[in-house]
Amino acid sequence: MNFQNSQHLVDFMFSYYRSANISMNSHCQFEIQPVTISKQTSGRKSLLDKYFDFQNDKALLKEEQSSAKRKMYMKHYMQKRRECSSFRERQNRCCVESKQKARENLEYKLKDRENNHKRIKKARQCEEFRESELKAKQRSREEIETKQKERKNTLKAMTKARQNKEFRESELKAKQRSREEIETKQKERKSTLKAMTKARQNKEFRESELKAKQRSREEIETKQKERKNTLKAKTKARQNKEFRESELKAKQRSREEIETKQKERKNTLKAMTKARQNKEFRESELKAKQRSREQIETKQKERKSTLKAMTKARQNKEFRESELKAKQRSREQIETKQKERKSTLKAMTKARQNKEFRESELKAKQRSREEVETKQKERKSTLKAKIKARQRKEYCDLEIEMKRLLRKNPLQLEKERLKKQENRKVHRQMERCRDKLSKATKRKTFALVDHERLLNKKRHIGCTIDESIVKFHARVANGPIYACSCCHQTWFRKSVVQLDKAHITLESRQLCTDLTSVDGKQWLCSTCLASLKEEKVPKLSVKNGMLWPKKPEVLNLHPLEERLISQRIPFMQIRELPRGGQLSAKGNIVNVPVDIQPTINALPRQVDEKHVTIAVKLKKRLSHKSSCFLKTFAPRLCSKL
Incomplete structure (x- = not known):
């Protein structure tokens, strides 16, 4: 038998065993004859090939059916397993770990991104998916964590993309096109303002921003750009009438504050000093001032402004002192003196043409002359002027002749006499004030105070004991x-x-x-x-x-007579003092009331009272033989009393 390859041979043997129902675990031995494998060049298939094709198709069908059953089984099995939370957690953890390991590979990352893009593109073709995706993004962006994550991701992506020069150029062009539109400009401004306001709440950011601005402003180009931008923005905004009015009110409010005034003055001074370095600017400024000063209104405004500025500045003591020193230096020069005199004379002659001014000036002089300081100043100034004028012989001769003519009048002589008296009084007062001041300064020392006390004692009491005794007797000799x-x-x-x-x-x-x-x-x-x-x-x-009240003659009585008619008897302790022999009362004084009617009734009344006297003895007790007081008196006095 001929086979195309070794695979065909193995398939044939396996199919033969299966068709013969021979088990593979049996101990039967078979002998395989030599086989040759040759490739068939003809296009026609033999029966054996058809048989093998049939067997292959049959095996494939079986495998597909078994795999489908296996998939269904595994699907149901995994669904049951995933109902357990511990299994789900373990599976998610394994998936995350496997994905993290896989994403370390660049090829896997790229494939994963492409698949995600494709999947999202297909899904976004559905309108419901797009709406749900938009709502989900809006919800997630409301959370701070998601916002921060998105910003970080966008920053990373932009930093990587901007490393490419073409991307940077295309981004710049796109921004320029978008900024030409008004809506985009407004959106960018709002977003930048919000971002800057949030960032400026942090103190470190404010400090870093301030330092960066200071560094950039040190450069001339940045300064010029900022000035141009501010000028353009202000020129556009000032076309609106409401903006101009609000700007004017804001400036007026700010100028009321001292700090803003000082800053504006410093800025204007710096700008003017820089501009005045140019000769043409100085000449044009001088010409403009000369033209404006020819107008009466400008003159009055300048005078008022200078007066206000000088009055405010003169409130400072240092400024007044510096101004006074500068005037004193300038007045030492003859030219400045002559100019001041001429200007003051002109101003006073013009002002004195007004009757009210003359009256007010006269009243002011009268008030000032009532004060001592102004009088002294006038006297000093007149004395200096007279001393200078008396250096000339002609002035002295004229003064002598005028005095001779005036002294012929007796009223003038009386005036001179009164003036001399007043001057002597003032001189005496001045001397007294000087003496008081000198004594007050000297009396600050304790030694001088003690010395003055000793002198006063010696003056009033005496230096020796004999002298003090003589003075005491002389003072007490007459009595009160x-x-x-x-x-x-x-x-x-x-x-x-x-x-x-x-x-x-x-x-x-x-x-x-x-x-x-x-x-x-x-x-x-x-x-x-x-x-x-x-x-x-x-x-x-x-x-x-x-x-x-005057004492009546009837009360000129003897002590015994006083005892008989007194309605109260005083009891007291009278002792002699150790020095001087004078008497003093010690302790309480008790007044005992006495009824004098029995004593008056005991006196005889049948005798002629006008010519009769009775001898009366007053004893402390009736048992005593001796008496304290013994006196003869007339009864008529008791009846009168």
Whole structure:
């Protein structure tokens, strides 16, 4: 038998065994005869070939039927297994691990992406799928994590793609085309604004942004670009009337703040200093100022603005001092002095043509001359001017002649006399003020204060003991015999001042009662004098209703007579002081009431009371033989009392 190849031979043997129903495990032995394999060149098939084809088709059908059954079985089996959660987790974990390992291979990644793209393209042909996909994306993008993942993926993809030069060029062209449209511009601006506002909430981002801007602004090209862009944007926006009005209001509000004013001034100063380096600009600026100053309105505006600026600046002490020094330096030059005088004279002559200005100037001068400082300044200035003028002989001769002519008038002589008196008073006041200031400064030292105290003690008390004793006896010799003409109280000489020497007004003198005491003079105590100087009524003055009643002649009694008629007997301890021999009361004073009617009834009344006297003895107790007081008195006095 001839076979095409060894496979045909094996298939034939297997089919023969199957057709003969011979088991493969049997111990039967067969002998295979020599076989030759030759390729048949003719196109016709033999019966053996047809038989083999038939057997192959039969085997294929069986395999297909068995594989379909096996697939169905495995499908049901896997569905049951997947109902278990542990199996599903293990299967998902295995799938993820296998996919991660497979994706490490570039070929697998590319194939996987292509398959995904194809699958999604086919699915997106359905409208329902597109809508569901769009809703799912919107939901996922609302979550922060998904947004961050998408941004990272897009950034990675764009960074890889931008490494290609052609991609970068095409991207740039596409952006330029899209930016020409108004809608795209607005969308980009909104998105950039949102992104920048979110990013600027972070402090580090703000600092880095500020540093980057500062670095870029140091370059001249970036500065010029920014200026051009801002100019274009402002010119377009200012075509709208509402924008112009809002911009003007915003500037007015900002200029009210001090910081914005200072910044604007600094910027304008820098810009003007740079521009003035150009000679043509300086010349054009000068010509423009000259033209504008010819107009009256511009002059008035400039004056007002300069006045406001100077008044604000002069509130600063340093500016005032620097301005004063600059004026002093400039006034040292003769030319500046002459110019200032001429300008002031012109301005004053023009202003004095107005009657109101003349009156206000006169009033202001009168008010200022009432102040001491202005008077002193005027005197100094007049003295300096006279000293300079008196250096010339002609001026001295004229001054002497004018004085001779004026002194012929007696009123002029009286004026000069009064002026001299005033000057002497002012000079004395000045000397007193200087002495006070010098003493106040010296008294800050403790040594000088102690020295002054010692001098005062020596002046009032005396340097030695003998001298102090003599002074004490001299002061106490007269006693309190000086009666105040205002309160009628008696005082020592130290506490009293003569009324003629007291500096009080005529109204306060009327409160005195013309009471004379020592040397036939009127005296005032220190308490009444203090209130009279303040033009007040003294509290203890006679005119205030504080007059003591006069003692009647009947009360000029002996001590015993006083004891008999007294309605209260005082009990007190009277002791002699250790120095001076004076008496003082110690402890409480007790007043015991006494009924004097029994004593009056005990006195005899049948005798002629006008010419009778009775001897009375007063004892502490009736059992005592001796008496404390012994006196004869007239009963008529007791009846009168």
